[in-house]
Amino acid sequence: MSTLFVTEAVMLAIYGQLLVPTKPVEYIIPYKTVLELYELKSSDEPLMHTGPDDQHVRTKINELIQYFEEPLNKKKIDRALQLPWAKSPSIPVGDMTIVTILNALDTAPYGELFDPVETELIMAAQRIEAPILTDQYELIQRIIDASIPVQVYDIDDFDFALEEPT
Numbered sequence: 001m002s003t004l005f006v007t008e009a010v011m012l013a014i015y016g017q018l019l020v021p022t023k024p025v026e027y028i029i030p031y032k033t034v035l036e037l038y039e040l041k042s043s044d045e046p047l048m049h050t051g052p053d054d055q056h057v058r059t060k061i062n063e064l065i066q067y068f069e070e071p072l073n074k075k076k077i078d079r080a081l082q083l084p085w086a087k088s089p090s091i092p093v094g095d096m097t098i099v100t101i102l103n104a105l106d107t108a109p110y111g112e113l114f115d116p117v118e119t120e121l122i123m124a125a126q127r128i129e130a131p132i133l134t135d136q137y138e139l140i141q142r143i144i145d146a147s148i149p150v151q152v153y154d155i156d157d158f159d160f161a162l163e164e165p166t
Contacts, residue, residue, distance in 0.1 A: 001024070002024040002025055002026040002098065003021075003023065003024065003025050003026070003161075003162055004025075004026050004028060004128065004130035004131075005025065005026075005027055005028070005130055005131055005132070005133040005153075005161070006027075006028045006029075006030075006121055006124045006125040006128065006130050006131070006132050006133070007027050007028075007029060007033075007121075007132065007133040007134065008029065008030075008033040008036065008117070008121070008134070009029050009033040009034045009036065009037050009064065009068075010033065010036060010037060010040060010061065011133065011134070011135065011155065012027065012029075012060075012064060012093065012099070013037070013057055013060035013061045013063075013064050014047075014048075014057050014060070014135070015135070015155050015158075016060070017158060018097070018133075018155075018158065019093055019094040019097050020094060020095075020096075020097070021094075021096055021097060021158075021162060022159070022162060023096065023162055024096045024097075024098075025096060025097050025098075025162070026090070026097075026098045026099070026100060027097070027098070027099050027100070027133075028087070028100050028102050028124055028128055028130060029099055029100070029101055029102065030101075030102050030103075030104035030117070030120040030121060030124055031077070031080065031081065031101050031102065031103050031104065032104065032116065032117055032120055033117060033120075033121075034068060034077070034101060036117065037061050037064060037065050037068075038065065040058075040061055041058070041061050041062060041065060047061075067093070068091075073091050076088040076089045076090075076091055076101070077091075077101045080101050080102065080103045081103050082103075083103065084103060084105050085102070085103060085104065085105065085127065086102075086103045087100050087101070087102050087103075088100055088101040088102075102124050102128075104120040104123060104124045105120070105123075113142055113146055114139075114142065118139055121134070122143065122148055122150055125150040125151070125152075126149065126150055130151075131150070131151035131152060131153055131161065132150060132151070132152040132153070133152075133153050133155060133158065133161065134152065134153075134154065134155065135154065135155040135156075137154065139152075140152050140154060
């Protein structure tokens with residue numbers, strides 16, 4: 001049985017360790033975060049602090065986009081986009097890692113505290129009853145401050161999160 005996490009697609013490109021976990025993992029990724037990959041790909045804004053790191057992440061983003069665009073994977077993703085809150089069939093991205101794309105909908109239940117992608121992450125985590133995995137300390141803090149009933153882990157605590165019963 002896989003450990004479930006809700007996360008953004010870009011996290012898989014930035015943090016390679018997410019693709020080689022010590023036990024089976026399934027990442028639930030709201031579709032809007034897949035679309036963000038295209039925005040990041042075409043952005044001139046640096047994604048990382050150093051040039052070599054930035055280039056590496058851009059390469060990984062391009063690889064992830066290409067992988068999601070492969071015919072079978074694209075068909076699986078398109079299937080999820082037919083209905084609100086539908087999930088794609090599993091897309092393997094590593095020996096012990098699968099991705100499921102979720103057609104999440106931002107219904108703005110959290111007002112102005114969270115942007116649409118953050119809202120979709122929170123709503124997906126609540127709906128699927130899986131923790132959020134993020135590198136955004138500010139998001140973690142706002143979730144805690146707003147007393148939103150979801151589990152959230154910092155990427156730096158990934159190994160710990162794998163060991164925790166959810």
